[in-house]
Amino acid sequence: xxxxxxxxxxxxxxxxxxxxxxxxxxxxxxxxxxxxxxxxxxxxxxxxxxxxxxxxxxxxxxxxxxxxxxxxxxxxxxxxxxxxxxxxxxxxxxxxxxxxxxxxxxxxxxxxxxxxxxxxxxxxxxxxxxxxxxxxxxxxxxxxxxxxxxxxxxxxxxxxxxxxxxxxxxxxxxxxxxxxxxxxxxxxxxxxxxxxxxxxxxxxxxxxxxxxxxxxxxxxxxxxxxxxxxxxxxxxxxxxxxxxxxxxxxxxxxxxxxxxxxxxxxxxxxxxxxxxxxxxxxxxxxxxxxxxxxxxxxxxxxxxxxxxxxxxxxxxxxxxxxxxxxxxxxxxxxxxxxxxxxxxxxxxxxxxxxxxxxxxxxxxxxxxxxxxxxxxxxxxxxxxxxxxxxxxxxxxxxxxxxxxxxxxxxxxxxxxxxxxxxxxxxx
Numbered sequence: 001x002x003x004x005x006x007x008x009x010x011x012x013x014x015x016x017x018x019x020x021x022x023x024x025x026x027x028x029x030x031x032x033x034x035x036x037x038x039x040x041x042x043x044x045x046x047x048x049x050x051x052x053x054x055x056x057x058x059x060x061x062x063x064x065x066x067x068x069x070x071x072x073x074x075x076x077x078x079x080x081x082x083x084x085x086x087x088x089x090x091x092x093x094x095x096x097x098x099x100x101x102x103x104x105x106x107x108x109x110x111x112x113x114x115x116x117x118x119x120x121x122x123x124x125x126x127x128x129x130x131x132x133x134x135x136x137x138x139x140x141x142x143x144x145x146x147x148x149x150x151x152x153x154x155x156x157x158x159x160x161x162x163x164x165x166x167x168x169x170x171x172x173x174x175x176x177x178x179x180x181x182x183x184x185x186x187x188x189x190x191x192x193x194x195x196x197x198x199x200x201x202x203x204x205x206x207x208x209x210x211x212x213x214x215x216x217x218x219x220x221x222x223x224x225x226x227x228x229x230x231x232x233x234x235x236x237x238x239x240x241x242x243x244x245x246x247x248x249x250x251x252x253x254x255x256x257x258x259x260x261x262x263x264x265x266x267x268x269x270x271x272x273x274x275x276x277x278x279x280x281x282x283x284x285x286x287x288x289x290x291x292x293x294x295x296x297x298x299x300x301x302x303x304x305x306x307x308x309x310x311x312x313x314x315x316x317x318x319x320x321x322x323x324x325x326x327x328x329x330x331x332x333x334x335x336x337x338x339x340x341x342x343x344x345x346x347x348x349x350x351x352x353x354x355x356x357x358x359x360x361x362x363x364x365x366x367x368x369x370x371x372x373x374x375x376x377x378x379x380x381x382x383x384x385x386x387x388x389x390x391x392x393x394x395x396x397x398x399x400x401x402x403x404x405x406x407x408x409x410x411x412x413x414x415x416x417x418x419x420x421x422x423x424x425x426x427x
Contacts, residue, residue, distance in 0.1 A: 033049070033052060033053070033056070035069070036052055036056075036069045036070075037049075037052070039067065039069055039353065039354070040052075041113065042112060042113060042354060042355055042377075043079060043112045043113065043340075044112060044113045044114055044115050044116075045071070045075055055070040055071070055072065056070055058070060066080070066319070066324075066351075066392075067079065067342070067351070067353045068320065068350050068351045068352055068353065079340075080392060082115070082116050083339075083340050083391055083392045084392060085116075085146075085147055086110065086116060086336075086339060086340075087328070087330075087391060087392065087394050088146070089145065089146040089147060089149075090108075090110070090118075090336050090339070091331060091334045092145050092146060093108070093118070093142060093145050093146075093149075094108060094334075094336070096141075096142065096145050097120075100141065101138075104122065104123070105122075105123040105159040105161060105162070106120060106121065106122060106123075106159070107120075107121040107123075107156055107159045107160040107188050108120055108121070108336060109121075109188055109189060109336055109337035109338045110336050110337070110338030110339050110355075111152070111338055112338055112339075112340065112355055114150070114152075115150065116149070116150070117149070117150045117151070117152055118149045118150065118151050118152070119151075119152050119153075119154060119189075119338075120138075120151060120152070120153050120154070121153075121154045121155070121156035121159065121188075122153060122154070122155060122156065123155075123156050123157075123159050123162075124155045124156060124157055135153045139151050156191055157191060157216075158191040158192075158216055160186070160188045160359075163186045163187075163188060163191070163192075163193055163216075163360075164186060164360055166193050166212075166215050166216075167184050167186055167193055167360055167362060167371070168371075169212075169215075170184055170193070170195070170212065170215075171184065171362060171369075171371070173211065177211050179204075179207065179208055179211065180197065180199075180204045180207075181195050181196065181197050181204070181208060181219075182196050182197055182198045182222065182224075182363050182364065182404075183195070183196035183222060183225075183361065183362060183363030183403060183404030183405055184196070184360075184361070184362045184363070184404065185357075185358045185360070185361045185362070185375055185404050185405055185406065186358050186359065186360035186361075187218075187357070187358060188337050188358075188359075189337060189338070191216055192216040192217065192218050193215065193216060193217050193218070194217075194218050194220060194358075194405055195208060195217055195218065195219045195220070196219075196220055196221070196222035196363065196404055196405040197219065197220070197221055197222065198221070198222055198223070198224050200219075200220075200221035204219075205219040220405060222404070222405040223402065224365075224403075225363060225365045225401060225402055225403030225404070225409075234246065234247055234316070234317040234318035234319075234344055234387070234388055235247050235284060235318055236284075236346050237259075237261070237282045237283060237284050237289065238282065238283050239265060239266060239277075239280040239281065239282050239283075240279070240280050240281045240282075240283075241277065241280060243265060244383070245261045245262065245265040245282070245385070245386050246261060246345060246346065246386045246387050247259055247261065247284075247386075247388070248260040248261045248262070248303075248386050248387065248388050248397075248398035249315075249317075249326075249329075249388060249395050249398070249413070249424060249425070250308070250312075250313040250314060250315065250424075250425035251305065251417060251420070251422035251423060251424055251425055252313065252422065252423060252425050253420075253421055253422050253423070255310075256307065257307070257308050257309065257310050257312070257313045257425065258290075258293060258305040258306060258307055258308060258420075258422065259282070259289060259290070259305070259306055259308050259312075259313075260303055260304070260305050260398060260416060260420075260422075261282075261303070261304060261306075261386035261398065262302050262303065262304065262385040262386035262398060262399070262400060263295045263296050263297040263301065263302045263303050263304045264297060264302055264366075264385065265280075265304060265385070265386055266278070266280045266292050266295055266304055267295060267297050267366075269366035269367055272367065273367075274297075274366065274367050274368070276295050276297075277292065278291075278292045278295070279291070279292070280292045280306070281306075282306050287312075289306065289307075289308050289312060290306045290307035290308045290309075291306055291307055292304055292305075292306045293305045293306055293307050294420055296416075296419060296420070297366075297368050298368040298369060298370060299369075299370065299371060299372065299419075300370070300371060300372030300373060300411060300412065300415045301411050301415060301416055301419055302370070302373075302385075302398075302400040302411050303398060303411050303416045303419075303420070305420055305422065313425045313427075314425070314427075315327075315424075315425055315426045315427060317344060317388045317390065318344060319344050319351045320344075320350055320351055324393065325393070326390065326393050326394065326395055326426065327393045327394070327426060328393065328394040328395070328426065329394065329395045329413055329414075329417075329423075329424035329426065330391075330394055330395060330396050330397075330412070330413055330414055331414050332412070332414025332415055332417070332418050333359075333412075333414065334414060335356055335359060335374065335396065335412060336356070337356055337357065337358065337359060338355055338356065339355065339356050339391065340353060340354075340355060340356075340391045340392070341353065341354055341355060341356050341374075341376045341378065341389060341391060341396060342354075342378075342389070342390050342391060343378055343384070343387055343388065343389045343390070343399055343408065343410070344387055344388050344390070345381070345383070345384045345387035345388075345399070346383070347381045347382060347383030347384050347387075348379070348381040348383075348384060352378050352379060353378075354376050354377040354378045354408075355376065355377060356374060356375075356376055357375050357376055357377055357406065358374065358375040358406070359372075359374055359412075360372055360373075361373040361374065361375040361403070361404040361405075361406060361409050362404065363403050363404040365403065370400075370403075370404075372412075372415065373400060373403075373404070373409045373410065373411065374396075374397065374409060374410050374411075374412050375404060375405075375406035375408070375409050376406065376408045376409075376410070377406075377407070377408070378407065378408035379407050379408060380399065380401050380402040380407050380408045380409075384399050384401060384408075385399055385400060385401050386398055386399060387399045389410045389413075395413050395424055396410070396412065396413055397410045397411050397412045397413045397415075397416065398410060398411055398413070398416070
């Protein structure tokens with residue numbers, strides 16, 4: 001199995017997928033153009049260097065783009081429509097497959113590079129062979145769910161549920177087997193588990209592989225997760241101890257209203273002890289918003305809620321100085337690997353879009369263990385924590401930072417709402 005010894009797995013992915021396939025002219029591309037090529041490759045858009053340079057001459061295209069890179073009007077509309085349809089129908093497709101083929105171990109993800117093609121992986125064993133020969137009938141049945149997507153069937157050795165179970169087993173044996181690793185990330189596309197080690201050595205890698213010889217593991221060296229106490233979002237907020245954070249999204253429970261941001265905004269960790277600051281109050285400018293209600297730092301959540309008045313609640317996010325009103329909120333476990341993911345924040349100064357790479361990223365930091373975080377191929381700048389993660393007009397979650405071999409990880413909004421007993425405010 002191939003070994004990676006790099007500071008970040010995403011560095012390899014970006015270099016290989018987006019720059020490695022270009023001609024020798026790639027070395028002449030500026031960093032900004034490289035980012036745009038990366039985006040276009042990810043979403044199956046045309047890659048013509050001269051046309052991309054020409055688009056960059058149009059300032060209006062920059063200002064009006066919802067994706068922070070200049071796109072033609074046709075490209076912008078095509079992506080918006082693609083994501084709208086995916087957001088509406090992918091959950092229905094998943095629900096249909098779970099009900100109709102509940103005895104089958106099916107993995108589903110989106111290949112945005114091929115215009116949003118839906119990949120359905122059917123597990124390779126005798127119990128599932130009868131399903132693999134019914135692919136045409138399965139596609140015909142899916143026509144009743146909604147628009148006719150492009151489907152591709154693949155055989156798999158490990159399903160998404162298999163990989164999630166393997167991830168749990170590895171963490172369960174970490175202490176018992178005295179294994180030294182810092183993160184895991186489920187990769188359903190390549191059917192493997194990526195195990196990350198901050199202080200990498202070949203001996204540590206070999207020990208992990210010797211314990212889990214039959215598991216599909218890739219061991220890599222990773223950067224430590226960020227540990228910042230400032231955050232970003234559509235609008236900057238500051239707590240009573242002077243730490244800057246940001247609005248993630250508003251939520252409600254009954255007649256009570258809350259603003260959600262990153263849990264570590266009101267948490268410190270020193271000398272092996274964590275302190276939660278429930279006494280923190282948050283302000284927006286000179287306006288006092290409210291006091292901390294709940295803090296979650298561990299499991300699938302890095303989130304906190306603080307109370308706000310009903311008049312303060314809204315469903316707007318700030319994208320590059322423009323205001324967008326959000327209209328929906330992703331359900332718990334309603335996301336799919338390969339779907340579009342965007343984030344906003346004052347620290348990075350602009351919105352950025354990419355794709356979801358893993359629905360199960362696990363690692364430990366500051367005395368807390370995380371699992372079930374989402375990993376994307378976006379970037380994470382110090383101060384990004386707590387910011388809104390979204391797709392078109394749908395809330396997806398809030399940024400945690402980086403970790404587990406991903407330059408961007410976030411808490412999924414359905415998990416946050418479920419744990420805190422909230423519903424997303426969408427008025």
